[in-house]
Amino acid sequence: SQTIHQWPATLVQPVGSPLSLECTVEGTSNPNLYWYRQAAGRGLQLLFYSVGIGQISSEVPQNLSASRPQDRQFILSSKKLLLSDSGFYLCAWSPRGGTDTQYFGPGTRLTVL
Amino acid sequence: EDQVTQSPEALRLQEGESSSLNCSYTVSGLRGLFWYRQDPGKGPEFLFTLYSAGEEKEKERLKATLTKKESFLHITAPKPEDSATYLCAVQGEPGNTGKLIFGQGTTLQVKP
DSSP states (O other): OOEEEEEOSEEEEOTTOOEEEEEEEESOSSOEEEEEEEOTTSOEEEEEEEEETTEEEESSOSSEEEEEEETTEEEEEESSOOGGGOEEEEEEEEOTTSOOOOEEOOOEEEEEO | OOEEEEEOSEEEEETTOOEEEEEEEEOSSEEEEEEEEEOTTSOOEEEEEEOSTTOEEEETTEEEEEOSSEEEEEEOSOOGGGOEEEEEEEEESSOTTOOOEEOOOEEEEEEO
């Protein structure tokens, strides 16, 4: 069966510091990968998606970036965090060429102070 | 613009009191409608995918239905462990991005 991991689970960072969140998927090959952000009291917002290694598409212009160095690894980064980057970050995967259903990871709670 | 609206925002039920959650959507060509359950501090857990009007799916006390404009999540004889936030999302055409448009969710509390 497939499993999706995210770490860290929680993170408290000062404004202006860098960020690196990691997501890995097990038990599948060539998945589509997604990064979402869920702000308090708001719905999930798609940030990035990837259909393959090195292929990243951005949905929302911001100071965040994403990379996919390996087939089942997805990384969310920032060079300098803003207060507005605080939120719950969720990674998701969907099977390539299969159903469009997306399966979410456990999430990372980021607080920028 | 694709849009999803869920109602009510919050719902309190007594154990055993059946009810329905609503998800109204506007999308240019529905590719799929998805229901998720989210517990506090956790990632959304997949419940159902519906693809066409008239389709219904069931899982334990939950039943999801779909029309051309909305979806309902019916909860029959709920138990306290059904307490969670229920999220609805749609995917429109073209589907090559896989982008899901989420509603704000309905927070359900079931009291014993």
